[in-house]
Amino acid sequence: MPKDHGIGASPKRREDVRFLTGAGQYTDDINVYGQTYCYFLRSDVAHGKINRIDTSDAEKMPGVVRIFTGKDFEGVGGLPCGWQVTDRFGQPMKEPGHPVLAQGKVRHVGDPIAAVVADSLEEARNAAEAIVLDIEELPAAVDMKAALGDGAPLVHDDIGSNLCYDWGFVEDNKGAVDEAIKNAAHVTTLELVNQRLVANPMEPRVAVGDYSRANDESTLYTTSQNPHVIRLLMGAFVLGIPEHKLRVVAPDVGGGFGTKIFHYAEEAFVTFAARKINRPVKWTASRSEAFMSDAHGRDHVTKIELALDKDNNFVAIRTETLANMGAYLSTFAPSVPTWLHGTLMAGNYKTPNIYVNVKAVFTNTVPVDAYRGAGRPEATFQLERVIDKAARELGVDPIALRRQNFVTEFPYQTPVAVVYDTGDYNATMNKLEEMADIKGFAARRKASEAKGKLRGFGVNCYIEACGIAPSNLVGQLGARAGLYESATVRVNATGTISVYTGSHSHGQGHETAFPQVVAEMLGIDESMIDIVHGDTSKIPMGMGTYGSRSLAVGGSAMVRATEKIINKAKKIASHLLEASEADIELKDGKFSVAGTDKSVAWGDVTLAAYVPHNYPLEDLEPGLEETAFYDPSNFTYPAGAYACEVELDPETGKVTIERFAAADDFGNIVNPMIVSGQVHGGLAQGIGQALLESCAYDENGQLLSASYMDYAMPRADDVPFYSVDHSCATPCTHNPLGVKGCGEAGAIGSPPAVINAVIDALQSGGHKVEHINMPASPQRVWAAMHG
């Protein structure tokens, strides 16, 4: 019988009650007395020289409090980059400045030029229309290859080219890889595009800046996945406000998907402006604004070669990638195509020689940074596509080819630095074959063909690295932050508990899952435990939520803090029970003396901690509150196998997904329902990328897809009923919960399965199509069918 509480149970998400009844408290719900509204005047050209900004008429418009331009930010820091990549030649990446408001030049459509602060939003917008701009449009660098060519327009004149870095990984392996490819029995080559995406969380970004003259303290309310990181970056690098004078609050946040990790100009602006005008300043992005100011995702162009020996064993992988950085370096942008991508190029396979080359390129487009999966979907897509192509070229079964090359012994040292601690890729593949009903496929294909349709089956594996760590290693790799997490467990006198976590919940269900962990350890009811997050004034420190790290890192910190609570509570119990501490056992919320029927309840101990009338005061402080910081010793490595079955209408090129199966190994599971929900969401985004979504620019750098009329988000009828399973668990070996993380897997693992299935369908219809770039829209599929 499934558990009804604690780890492994699936209680309904408690936060959904407020989300579904309109009681959520989002940043836009926060209104501070006397607040003003801010409107950003943004560039409508991709690249231009600012000759003049005349705000004199606009300043006289009704309601205008003040208008800011780049001039107001001279002497103020720019937006910092949180990761420094070192190139193949040992040189640091090029790191151009990123002003809060444009100075001298505008570099992408949406680059903020001026900000109008007024008594109402309407007045701010009207005044922005009255600002006279003289911007001389310059030729734009849009296509990455062209941007690296001679004479290309320079996004940043001072760095002399559009190359941010040329990264080789592992550089020392290059010779051996080249040699192995030269001598291989077979080499399969594939060139592909991993297109630019927009994250599109349901809640657009919002920022409210407030300033208290009474204590010289600034507060920023913002739609962030990691308020402490914003406090550090904005306080220390942009505005020069010390941590104890700066509070950052990220209340309920309506989805992030990576795009709310980063520190944005608008956050720095409202905090800065609130101090200048001594009134709160509020900014709420419109959806159009979100499209041109939220960091975008993906945007890689890759050539991958897979070399095999005569027995079809993988012997080498070589890749060349151009990765778009956009016009400025967003907070963690440089790490995505490098350490979050190159380190995963081994996939689930024992390939002895791997070399990854990545050139990061500046273009006159919106900055690109982490989006659900961040680097790992790009690695998975190219690897799993080239394996499928190789299987076709060699005339072997794609599943058998994968199985033959699986890593089967753990720990496994890859040739790309990381060490997989545990896994069982055959187990998830076995499970997948059963879920996908491969045996029934031939009959289903026949039925489709009888209707004049083509049917295709595609499979792929994936591995990802979550809970990026440890801090001392990532420091060597260029991270400018630690990657631990903190937790404080505060037990109240009556036994209820508040857990303060640096992890941030923006849809993941932390408020439900985390209490399950603490309740399991203490043997008390989950309803006695609340989770507090998203406020730097309440939580000691936090690195936030991204990279599927919350349970593996934040949850582990909670376990450590709870262990400290149990230790101290046992001391108090041993005093109350007049027994030796070593004999005290905690079970079902009761402390008892081993081998006796003497016990005290959880509430008796917690009360004694705060009303210490009968208490060992000479040996033990009163109170029951503990903090722990947890810094993982390795990444976690969730892995799995996915299968997709599509039906393709040869008349129109339209692809519909008929079946989708996902067999994941996430290690131990705290709340299976939430995990399934995370996989469902990830799959929808992966299928969105495979079939629908594309962020398009024209050759002048104009953004062409800035509304849902042009940017096709997946809708309910675009996705099938999924079949998901996470029973093939190999617990993580190095964190106390044995958990691996599940937030990104769906988005990482699904695009290659879909495209492999589309190619299979086309091939079954006699179309010699080897590859199709995403999104596999009807137009593209039809064009591919007709040469």
Add this chain to the structure above:
Amino acid sequence: MQMSDSREIKAPQSVVWSAILDPEVLKACVPGCTEMAGSAEEGFEATVVQKVGPVKATFKGQVTLSDMDEPNLVTLSGEGKGGAAGFAKGGATVRLEPTEAGTMLHYDVEAKVGGKLAQLGSRIIDGFAKKMADQFFENFQQAVEGPADPDAAPEAGAEGDGTKKKSWLKRIVS
């Protein structure tokens, strides 16, 4: 986007040439034009109200004439700023050739849009620009020749019939 087309206008080349440089004619022919001032030498100041898909805006801008080779060739180029709606810019190279019936007008049009127009209207902009150009040259042809008579079937349409329906514009240009 780029497009090229040509149409024959039943009027002498000199008449067509002066019409294309006349701000009054241009104002009447540019769809949505509410103001047009200036001269061929100095350039024109224009105001155009247009709705592109979901974006409606008033575009103000300068039109300049260049590469002028009277009465054969002229390039009109301009940029209209529509405030929050973004901008449109483009050019048309117009080449005139005498024919038996009058003048052959060839045009190559290039148009670009930016800002909100591109973001929200890109999928319809090509069609829109083509419609604008067609409408302009249709209006222009009518202005110079007089409007086509919808009742007059081609086989019945005697050469002279059209002249009876000369518009006020025709009167301006002739």
